[in-house]
Amino acid sequence: MLPKNFDYYSPKDVEEALELLSKSGDSKLLAGGQSLIPMMKLRLASPGTIIDLSRVKGLSGISHSRASVKIGSMERIAELAASKEIASSLPALHDASLSIADVQVRDMGTIGGNVANADPSNDMPVVVLAYNAKMHVLSKKGPRIEDADSFFTGPYSTKVNADEILTAIEFPISAARHGSAYSRLERRVGDYALAACAAYVELDSSGKCSNARISVSGISGSALRLPEAEAELVGKLPSKAAISAASDKARQFANIEDSYYASAEIKRLATMHVVGESLEAAFKRAKK
Numbered sequence: 707m708l709p710k711n712f713d714y715y716s717p718k719d720v721e722e723a724l725e726l727l728s729k730s731g732d733s734k735l736l737a738g739g740q741s742l743i744p745m746m747k748l749r750l751a752s753p754g755t756i757i758d759l760s761r762v763k764g765l766s767g768i769s770h771s772r773a774s775v776k777i778g779s780m781e782r783i784a785e786l787a788a789s790k791e792i793a794s795s796l797p798a799l800h801d802a803s804l805s806i807a808d809v810q811v812r813d814m815g816t817i818g819g820n821v822a823n824a825d826p827s828n829d830m831p832v833v834v835l836a837y838n839a840k841m842h843v844l845s846k847k848g849p850r851i852e853d854a855d856s857f858f859t860g861p862y863s864t865k866v867n868a869d870e871i872l873t874a875i876e877f878p879i880s881a882a883r884h885g886s887a888y889s890r891l892e893r894r895v896g897d898y899a900l901a902a903c904a905a906y907v908e909l910d911s912s913g914k915c916s917n918a919r920i921s922v923s924g925i926s927g928s929a930l931r932l933p934e935a936e937a938e939l940v941g942k943l944p945s946k947a948a949i950s951a952a953s954d955k956a957r958q959f960a961n962i963e964d965s966y967y968a969s970a971e972i973k974r975l976a977t978m979h980v981v982g983e984s985l986e987a988a989f990k991r992a993k994k
Contacts, residue, residue, distance in 0.1 A: 707747060707748060707749060708747065709743075709746035709747055709749065709752065710746075710749065710752045712746075712752075712753055712754055712755060712756050713730075713754060713755045713756070714755075714756045714758065715755065715756070715757050715758065716758040716760070716761050717757065717758075717759075717761070717762055718761055718762065718763065719762060719763055719764070720762055720763075720764060720765070720844060720871065720873070722762075723735075723757055723759060723762055723871060724844070724845065724846050724869070724871065725846075726755070726757050727757065727868070727869050727870075727871070728846060728869055730754065730755040730757075731868070732753055732754035732755060733753055733754065733755035733756070733757055733868075734751065734753035734755070734756055734757070735757050735759055735822075735871065736756050736757065736758045736759060736760070737759055737760075737779070737780060737815075737816040737818055737819030737822070738782070738783075738814040738815040738816040738819045738820075739814065739819075740807075740811050740814055740815045740819070741819065741820075741823045741825060741828075742819075742823075759780055759871070760780070762780070764778070764873075765778045765779055765780035765818070765873060765874075766778040766779075766780040766781045766782075767781065768781060768785075768789065768791065768792070770791065770795070772879070773878065773879055774840075774876050774877060774878050774879055775791075775792075775795055775796060775876070775877045775879060776842075776874050776875070776876045776877075777817055777874060777875050777876075777877070778818070778873070778874050779816060779817065779818025779819075779821075779822070779871075779872045779873055779874055779875065780816050780818060781816060781817050781818075782812070782813065782814070782815065782816055783803050783806055783811075783812040783813075783815040783816065783817060783820070784803075784809070784812040784813045786799060786800065786803040786817060787800065787803035787804045787812060795877075795879060796837065796877055796886070797885070797886050797887060797991055798833055798836055798837070798886035798887050798888040798904045798905070798906065798984075798988070799830075799833050799837070799877070799886075799888075801887055801888035801889070802829045802830060802832075802833050802888040802890075802902075802904065805829060805888065805890050806820075806829050808895075817830055817875060818872045818873075818874075818875065821834055821841075821864075821872065821875065822864060822866055822872045823862065824858055824860075824861065824862050824863055824864050824928060824929075825861075825862060826861050826923060826924065826926065826927055826928055826929070827898040827899055827902075827923060827924045828923065828929075829888070829890065829899070829902060829923070831858060831921075831923055831928070831929035832888070832902055832903065832904040832921040832922060832923045832929045833888060833904045833921075834854040834857070834875060834877075835854050835855065835858075835904065835919070835921035835929055835930075835931055836886060836888075836904035836905060836906040836919045836920070836921045837854070837877045837878065837886065837904075837906055837919070838853070838854055838855065838878060838906075838919060839854045839875050839876060839877045839878070840852070840853065840854070840875070840876040840878070841853075841854060841857050841865075841866075841872060841875055841876075842872070842873045842874040842875070842876060843865070843866055843870050843871070843872055843873065844870060844871050844873045845867065845869050845870040845871075846869065849873075851876075852865045852866075855931065858928045858929055858930075859928075860927055860928055861927045861928060863928075880908055882908040882909070882910070882916065882917070883908065883909040883910075883992050883993075884906065884907065884908045884909070884992055885906075885907055885909075885987075885988040885989060885990065885991030885992030885993070885994075886904065886905060886906040886907070886988050886991065887904070887905055887983075887984045887985075887986075887987030887988040887991065888902070888903070888904045888905075888984060889902065889903050889979075889980040889981075889983040889984040889987070890902035890903075890924075890980060891976045891979055891980050893967065893968075897967070898924065898967065899923070899924040899980075900924060900967055900968050900972065900973055900976040901922060901923075901924045901925050901973055901976035901977040901979070901980050902922065902923045902924050902980055903920065903921065903922045903923075903956075903977070903980040903981045903983075903984045904920075904921050904984060905918070905919070905920050905921075905981070905984040905985045905987075905988040906918070906919040906920075906988065907919075907939065907944075907985070907988045907989055907992055908992070909944075909989075909992050909993070913943055913944075913993075914941060914942060914943050915939045915940055915941065915942055915943075915944060915948075915989075916940065916941075917940065918936040918939040918940055918952075919931065919936060920932045920935050920936050920952065920956065920981060920984075920985070922956065922960060922977055922980070922981065924973070924976075925960055925961070925962040925963065925973045925976075925977055926960070926961045926962060926963050927963070930960070930961070932955070932956050932959065932960060932981070934955045934956075934958075934959040935952040935953070935955040935956040935959070935981060936952070937955075938951040938952040938955050939952050939985070944989040944992075944993070949982055949985045949986055949989070950982065952981060952982075952985060953978045953979075953981045953982040953985070954978065956977050956978060956981040957974045957975070957977055957978040960974070960977055962974055962977065
C-alpha cells in the first residue's frame, strides 16, 4: 500500500517551520520518519502536508552545564548511543539508545521524534519521565516548558499543540549521589518491548535511598510513573529485599492491558522483571 498524496516542505529554520505549521491544519512534522512513514504507508496516518525538520538549523546538538544536559530534539539516536558523555551523565538514556531497534533505525531516528510520537511502546518516554526532564516547546507565540510528568496525555498524544514544535529536552543533573538504568524485555530483538522500565535513584549521606523515580512503558496506553513502587525504596538502604518489594508493587499496581503481543498477566511478569533489573543497575551505578 502507498501513502495518499501530500504536500512536502523542507524549511531551513524554525521560523519557517512554524509559519508552515500555522498555515496548514492537516500537517505532520517529520523528524526521523521511523514511525510516521510506516504509518503513512499503511494509511493509518494520512496528513495533507509533511514538514521535514531534517534541514532546520538549531534543533540538534548536546549542551552540558553543571545543572543539566540539554539535547536538541533532532539529535539522532545513534549519536546518543555513541556518546561517552551521555553514557557517563545519563546512563539510562544511553541504555535506551543502544536498545532501540537496529542500527538503521538508530541512524535515522531522533530523540524528539521518539518522545513526541508518544507511542505507548516507545523507549524514550520512560527515560524522560524517570529523569523528570523538561520539554522545550516553541510556537509563534514564543517558547514554553512542560514537565515530563504532565507531558504525555494518552496514546500518541502529548502537550505539544498542532502549531508547536518540540525543540529540545533538558535533563537535570542532581548534585546528590545518583544512578539510573533502563531495561526492556521483548520477544525478539527489534520487537516492541513487552515491558520496559527506566529507573532513577538518589542516595543520601548514609547510603539510604532519598529519591526514586520508576517509569514503565509497553503495558498500557502511555508511559507512566509507578509511585507505589517508588515508595518501597525511599528511606531504605538498597537491598535485594527492597528491590523485590518495589518490583512486586509494580506488578500489582501498574495499569496493565492485554495487547497483540502478550496477555496482561505475561506483561505483569515482564514488568516485575524489568523494574527489578533496572533498579539493581541504577543502585549499582549510584554506589560508584
